[in-house]
Amino acid sequence: MSLLIKGGTVVNADRSFISDVLCDNGKIHRTAEGIDAPSGCEVIDAAGQYVMPGGIDPHTHMQLPFMGTVASEDFYTGTAAGLAGGTTMIIDFVIPNPQQNIMEAYRQWREWAEKAVSDYSFHVAITWWDESVHKDMGTLATRHGVNSFKHFMAYKGAIMADDEVMVNSFSRALELGAMPTVHAENGELVFQLQKKIYEMGITGPEGHPLSRPPEVEGEAANRAIRIAEVLGVPLYLVHVSTRQALESIVRARNEGQRVFGEVLAGHLLIDESVYRDPDPESAAAHVMSPPFRSKEHRDALWAGLICGNLQTTATDHCCFCADQKAAGKDDFRKTPNGTAGIENRMEVLWHHAVNTGRLTMNEFVKVTSTNAAQIFNIYPRKGSIAPGADADIVVWDPQASKTISAKTHKQNVDYNIFEGMKVKGCASHTISAGKLVYANGELRAERGAGRYVDRPAFPPLYDAVQRRARMKVPQAVKRR
Ligand code: URP
Ligand code: ZN
Ligand code: ZN
Numbered sequence: 001m002s003l004l005i006k007g008g009t010v011v012n013a014d015r016s017f018i019s020d021v022l023c024d025n026g027k028i029h030r031t032a033e034g035i036d037a038p039s040g041c042e043v044i045d046a047a048g049q050y051v052m053p054g055g056i057d058p059h060t061h062m063q064l065p066f067m068g069t070v071a072s073e074d075f076y077t078g079t080a081a082g083l084a085g086g087t088t089m090i091i092d093f094v095i096p097n098p099q100q101n102i103m104e105a106y107r108q109w110r111e112w113a114e115k116a117v118s119d120y121s122f123h124v125a126i127t128w129w130d131e132s133v134h135k136d137m138g139t140l141a142t143r144h145g146v147n148s149f150k151h152f153m154a155y156k157g158a159i160m161a162d163d164e165v166m167v168n169s170f171s172r173a174l175e176l177g178a179m180p181t182v183h184a185e186n187g188e189l190v191f192q193l194q195k196k197i198y199e200m201g202i203t204g205p206e207g208h209p210l211s212r213p214p215e216v217e218g219e220a221a222n223r224a225i226r227i228a229e230v231l232g233v234p235l236y237l238v239h240v241s242t243r244q245a246l247e248s249i250v251r252a253r254n255e256g257q258r259v260f261g262e263v264l265a266g267h268l269l270i271d272e273s274v275y276r277d278p279d280p281e282s283a284a285a286h287v288m289s290p291p292f293r294s295k296e297h298r299d300a301l302w303a304g305l306i307c308g309n310l311q312t313t314a315t316d317h318c319c320f321c322a323d324q325k326a327a328g329k330d331d332f333r334k335t336p337n338g339t340a341g342i343e344n345r346m347e348v349l350w351h352h353a354v355n356t357g358r359l360t361m362n363e364f365v366k367v368t369s370t371n372a373a374q375i376f377n378i379y380p381r382k383g384s385i386a387p388g389a390d391a392d393i394v395v396w397d398p399q400a401s402k403t404i405s406a407k408t409h410k411q412n413v414d415y416n417i418f419e420g421m422k423v424k425g426c427a428s429h430t431i432s433a434g435k436l437v438y439a440n441g442e443l444r445a446e447r448g449a450g451r452y453v454d455r456p457a458f459p460p461l462y463d464a465v466q467r468r469a470r471m472k473v474p475q476a477v478k479r480r
Helices: 075-084 102-115 131-143 163-176 187-199 214-231 243-254 265-269 272-276 280-285 295-307 322-328 345-354 361-375 459-479
Strands: 002-011 016-024 027-032 042-045 050-053 055-060 087-094 119-125 148-152 179-183 235-237 259-264 312-314 393-403 422-432 435-439
Touching: 002 361, 002 393, 002 422, 016 050, 042 435, 050 361, 055 075, 055 259, 055 312, 055 345, 055 361, 075 087, 075 102, 075 422, 075 435, 087 102, 087 422, 102 119, 102 131, 131 163, 148 163, 163 179, 163 214, 179 214, 187 214, 214 235, 214 243, 243 259, 243 295, 259 265, 259 295, 265 295, 265 312, 265 345, 272 280, 280 322, 312 345, 312 361, 345 361, 345 393, 345 422
Parallel strands: 002 042, 002 050, 055 087, 087 119, 119 148, 148 179, 179 235, 235 259, 259 312
Antiparallel strands: 002 016, 016 027, 050 393, 393 422, 422 435
């Protein structure tokens, strides 16, 4: 089954060029000008449009059981909404309960994900520690293509990883050539501040950001970075939302540490005042962690993205409808944390980054696809328009415009944090594994067509980092 995209401009992370793109058997077969369509080949007219690697959202939570409920978007509806916005792959999270066998949780998430319409992969969260976790991390990395392990430094009493868990897990990740990742918020501080604010009589959503001030993220980010430095392991920080966390990343990178940062489209664009919305339902709909921030932080995040200190963009797509958010109506601490965005990430970023001149089109491709593919070791299978790569492609119409709304979005949630935002530049066609799955508003996604993507560990990096770690420990001892 072949498909030809004709007359467009290919935009990769490194360059743009006028080219047709012929896809066959799920792969990109050829890029050249003037390719004739083989017989029976479906043809897409891309004149005046850009042909880019499909987006990779490296941070989603489909049908996550969380805070007493389950996220409303499942792997079918969520990946379909992604395709409608030009995102052709997600990296979701297996999150075992403390004491739950890691392999059991992994198998559970694999089963849930079988209905996905686009390709997917999993980071696995380390929420507790014993010898079985040590062994299972090895099994996941060597036999199941898991090369990243997540640590929630927040959510005390639930899935929080303390320093002991992190040090053990980071050390094991180093042995395996895997990437530790962190949700950086000091869980103890959040817990104490939540209690204090609630006891002061602030019980509504406005209490949420007050209990998670920027310093709480800055402390945890810096702690995780310094732990990674001592152990000599690389580190990836998810949803960086503050100037303080970014400053820790920048300092570490300037010192030669391999530290990567992800920023959410929502954190770049939405102001903290949403928590003071007189409509409590709307305020609760924005409750996520870390919370949306003030302009000072958004400006810092934009600067970080522009200069390359933040490498990836994500959504943390984790949907809860109004009836689920209502669990926190009298106590903000009980509001399920999470917001949606997988359908809108590419278009809001294009509009606010490319149309404004903050990023070039090639840089847009980097931060929406290629960098994630490289950091998580699936490049050039993903993140590139080149012969041999998976035919995961978005055809982008820079002239198309729309107004984002929950009334028209395909996401399975009753609220859109970008409600009313007008954007220029949208996906006109999305191709997943060589098949046209979205065309001008119409989804043709096939339940279960998505494939699990193995992400191999990084053995050469592992050797090099280990050598550095061995040198580093005596030096640190000597300084003291
Ligand atoms: O509020 C959020 N972000 N919910 C999902 C879980 C997480 O912290 O990433
Ligand atoms: Zn998080
Ligand atoms: Zn998350």
